[in-house]
Amino acid sequence: MDFNDTPAEAEFRLAARSWLADNAEPQDPATPKPGVFFGYPSADEIAWARAWQRKKYDAGWAGIAWPKAYGGRGGSIMEQIIWSQEELRYRTPPLVLYLGLGHVAYTIMQHGSDEQKSRYLPPLLKGEEIWCQLFSEPGAGSDFGGLACRAERDGGDWLINGEKIWISDGDYAEFGALVTRTNPDVAKHKGMTYFLVDMQTPGIEVENIRQINGRSHISRVRFTNVRVADSQRVGEVDDGWSVSLTTLMYERLFVGTAGANGQFGGPVYRHLVDLAKRVTYQGGPAIEHPLVRQRLADFRVRSKELEHNSYRVLTLVSRGEQPGPEGSISKLALGLLIQEMSNFALELQQGAGLLLGDDAPEEGIWQESMMEIPCMRIAGGTDEIQRTIIGERVLGLPPERPVPRNTPFKEIPRDEDAVASARAK
Ligand SMILES: Cc1cc2nc3c(=O)[nH]c(=O)nc-3n(C[C@H](O)[C@H](O)[C@H](O)COP(=O)(O)OP(=O)(O)OC[C@H]3O[C@@H](n4cnc5c(N)ncnc54)[C@H](O)[C@@H]3O)c2cc1C
Structure with missing residues (x-):
């Protein structure tokens, strides 16, 4: 383990410190407080988050680890982390942009088409568009591969029907990274497809979920015949699992370095x-x-x-x-x-x-x-x-249970099938 900055990292840290000292107010020593990890940001805080991102963008401090080709600084993930450490010493807005800037942006960079990169990456970096991650469903959370929200071909487009739940920032995000079931006849990890969806598309309904503390950070999102152009697909049809792994990998990186x-x-x-x-x-x-x-x-x-x-x-x-x-x-x-x-x-x-x-x-x-x-x-x-x-x-224990990797998705018993059969009785 190496606790020290390399000379280049130390130089980067000094430059970051100096810009922050001139452009942000120092953090009140009494914050961050315990308690509000997933607070629901007010409209003013969302506007503040967008303005702060824009300020960083104009000064060349946005997208530290993003390649220069996409408007970023072309630095390393380590520099991104150093920046976050320094930024935390200052009063900054809630993290309403991180799902887009972190998880979704890297997914678009690695798997998106050229049109998707030029349409979505610049506004993301400037703080103009907020994203949410539409992965979990009532019957598919830990077992994300078990998702059932359907995308079916309709001419050159796709029609989406189903439901997502526990979606952070769902009610004010402009766009969502959505994973759907496109082929129920193959093993569950093989029949999923990834899309980028405008949250204002007709047929999308967002309902806030009230949490025990009275806040509503998360939402339920319903899709009824939501039409999405094929140009919004990321990666190949039925290959959404590998695209999603990129999003989830960056999610883990964020948690691991926090x-x-x-x-x-x-x-x-x-x-x-x-x-x-x-x-x-x-x-x-x-x-x-x-x-x-x-x-x-x-x-x-x-x-x-x-x-x-x-x-x-x-x-x-x-x-x-x-x-x-x-x-x-x-x-x-x-x-x-x-x-x-x-x-x-x-x-x-x-x-x-x-x-x-x-x-x-x-x-x-x-x-x-x-x-x-x-x-x-x-x-x-x-x-x-x-x-x-x-x-x-880490401990090298045997896998908890064999995974039916080749069973077609439609043959795997699902909770809602059990509920429906219990109701029928
Ligand atoms: C604050 C918050 C924000 C979230 N934001 C988002 C978001 O933005 N986008 C998104 O897509 N999702 C989001 N989620 C959803 C989150 O990813 C899921 O809640 C999580 O993956 C768990 O899934 P589940 O709720 O379906 O629970 P389940 O998977 O149904 O689990 C229920 C219980 O069973 C246990 N369990 C399940 N499988 C196993 C197993 N194999 N072995 C042992 N125990 C098991 C679980 O640990 C849990 O205790 C958010 C959730 C929260 C609470």
């Missing part, structure tokens, strides 16, 4: 220590109580472990290698750690920990964190899925 960016773990720990300094526990200052100190020490050690695991990801990235299961380790450990830290904060608040909203201490940030954390433990691959990856790829 710890090293200083996101989440470290700031949440610092808030917890501040809380322990302010409240009392068993008749004395909480921060002086041995049990509290023991718990805080445990959290600190685990935050550091997480940070160092993220450096393993960074080391691989800086050598030009693909990160493997290290990202799964980070994701699993981070979700559990923040959940335990939030739970401990509520214990420290004692009776007041049960209050919600304006009545709750500390503006309710710890209560909010407890309600948000299941999102983090599910989105981008659940804890169980991460454990399976670690079991198989």
